[in-house]
Amino acid sequence: MGRKFLGYAISLYRNYHKVRSKGGTNVEILTNKNINKPEFVGEPRNIRWSEEQEKVLDHVRRGHSVFITGGAGTGKTFLLEHIIKMLKESYGESRVFATAPTHIAAFRLGGQTLHSFSGMGFSNDNYHDDLKKVLHDEEAWRRWRMAAVLVIDEINMVDWYFFSRLQWIAKEIRQSDEAWGGIQVIVSGDFLLLPPIPKEVLGFRFYDFAFEVRWDENFDIQIELTKNFRQSEERFIKLLENIRRGKMDSEDLHLLEQKQTASASASAELDPSMVYLYPRVRDAVDMNWEIVDSLPEEKVEYGCRKRGKGHYHIKEKRGNPKYLWKKKPSRLGLSDDLLVLCKGARVMLVETLDVSNQLVNGATGIVTGFMKNDGRCHIDELNPDKLLPIVKFDSSGVEAVIQPITKCMMHQKKVKTLSSKRQLPLTLAWGRLIHKCQGMSFDRVHVGLTSRVCEYGMVYAAISRVTTLDGLHLSGFQPSKVKAHPEALDFYERFRQHQLERDTVVVADKTKQMNLLSVSTSDWEKAIVEYRQKVSK
Incomplete structure (x- = not known):
């Protein structure tokens, strides 16, 4: 017991301590092991909710399952943060789960990724494999049993198959025929933003949206937010709404042409204070290298240490052998083999180090x-x-010394390490991917659309990040790249047709069961036995 406690104390000391830098400023040494529970910011004061937001809050308080949609900048994420805080005060933190399909979006809500919450993993072929995986994960089983409320943000990036699997798992684990097994579900997103990852069959690409299967059965009420809080210029708001629907008039085109500049990489001077958004990784990487190379500060290079085999492959363009632009990590993640930094370089963490900060x-x-x-x-x-x-990080103001970390690829049974990679968990961040910036706002943005790759909703997702027209710069823009998915357009057409009908329906209050479903280990073991007996029949 004493040896175990001593080892734990040493681990804490190594993973979190403060040192004094040469300038006498306190900075924190951080690794990816000291992950603490996030703290919610106190409720904002003097909030003036819009009429639509007030309506959402009223339905949430009454225990209704709600779908919240609306264009970029209409306050969906801010409203969700308030709802989560309100519900946790009502039900307790252990019964409200905030999720999103991406790590960045999930952290903004103080939660976890949807896959992490569900315990289902990524590669299961059928519903019964999902159930088996969840049942054999006691923590995942407990989450499903304890949940009173499940919040899902960025639903536009969740495909219908995964969404339907979640519904089925909720009913099975909670042994209830109610929608989501009786869990209150708060879902948010804009289907005219970036769609789920497409599936390819025989060379054809298919997009499976979450709304395609029994969507209305999941919710008591569905509300669209229309007031834009991010942009204030009426002309800009009209432009964004037209781009969102994939329909622009001559005035819109003229305005975007005025924002067209030469390619950022070909410009005489690169602006380190600007954010450069691209649809492809290669374009963002090239921009980062170009900017860091243009800075006058002395450069500091960091390599990496790799052991074992099989964790790197080279991406090559067919028919072009010189297109060996980057070694891309297949499973271990982290950043490139070579990282070049200097004072003033903009960087981004590629690994979670300290949630509390x-x-x-x-x-x-x-x-x-x-x-x-x-x-x-x-x-x-x-x-x-x-x-x-x-x-010095933007969101928290924390100034931290970043240490290298080691990522390992383990054997399936975790008896040995197959390969490992050690390096700094940083990458340059002037150039960013468009799909990783949903929910963010920037004062000055250069959107590079020179690539032929341009997904549905991508132009809208990129341009709607900037707060003013003066801060918008474009390169490679073509009207044909403004696209809205036809199925998403049809969804919103039906949505608005039934909006008046929904407004006249009186939804009864729901009394949430305050007693927890049993989550004891013995009940978990019993559930596994019942599942095995059911499968063997």
Whole structure:
């Protein structure tokens, strides 16, 4: 017992401690192991909710399952944050689960990814494999049993098959025929933004939206938010709404042509204060290298240490052998083999280090300097000068010294390490991917659309990030790239046709069962036995 406690104390000390940099400023040394419970910010004061938002809050308080939709900038995420805080105060934190399909979106809500919550994984072929996986994960089983409310953001990126599997699992685990097994479901998203990852069959691409299967059965009420809080210029708001629906007039085209500039990479001067959004990874990587190379500050290079085999492959364009632009991690993730930093470089975390300080995968900041390693970590194998970068993060204002971390690929039974990679969990962040910026706002944005790759809703997702027309810059724009998926357009056409009908329906209040479903280990083991007996029949 004493040895176990001593090991735990040593682990805590290594994973979280403060040192004093050369300038005498307190900075935190962080690794990916000191993950704490997120803290919710206190309820904003003097909020003036719109009439539509007030309506949403009223239905949520009455225990209704609600679908919240609306264009970019209509306050969907801000409203969800308030709803989650309100519900946790009512039911307790252990009974309200905030989720989203991406890690960045999930953290904004103080939650977890939808796959992580469900416990189902990614590669199951059928519903019974899902149920088996959840039943053999006691924590996942407990989450489904304890849940009073499930919040799902960015539903537009969830396909119907996964969404229907979630519904079925909820009913099976909770042994209830009610929708979602009696869980109150709060879902938010805009289907005219980026769609789910398409499936390819015989060379054809298919998009499966969550609304395609018995959508209305999931909700007591569905509400569209229309008031734009991000942009204030009426001309800009009209432009965005037209782009959202994939229909632009001559005035819209003329306005976008005025915003058209030369390709950012070909411009005489690159602006490090601007955010560059691209549809492809390669374009974002090239922009980051070009900007960091243009800065006058002394460069500091960081390599990586790789052991084992099989965790890297080279992406090659068919018919073009010189297109070996990047070594891409197949499973271990992290960033490129070579990272070049300097003072003033904009960077992004690619691994969660400390949730309590908002230092999560996707958090951005500025390199403010470097400090000599004092021997607490092995940096010499990555940087011969033994320098560690100091980063001041945008969201929290925390200034932290970033240490290298090691990612391992384990054997399926976790008896040995197959391969590993050690490096700094950072990547340059001037150039970003459009699909990773949903819900974000920027003052100045350059949207690079020179690539032939342009997904449904991608132009709208990118342009709607900027707060003013003056801050918008375009390159490679063509009217044909403004696309809205026909099925999503049909969904909103039907949605508005039934809106008046929904407004006249009086939905009865729902009394939520305050008693927890049993979540004891014995009940979990009993559920597994019952499942095995059912399968064997």
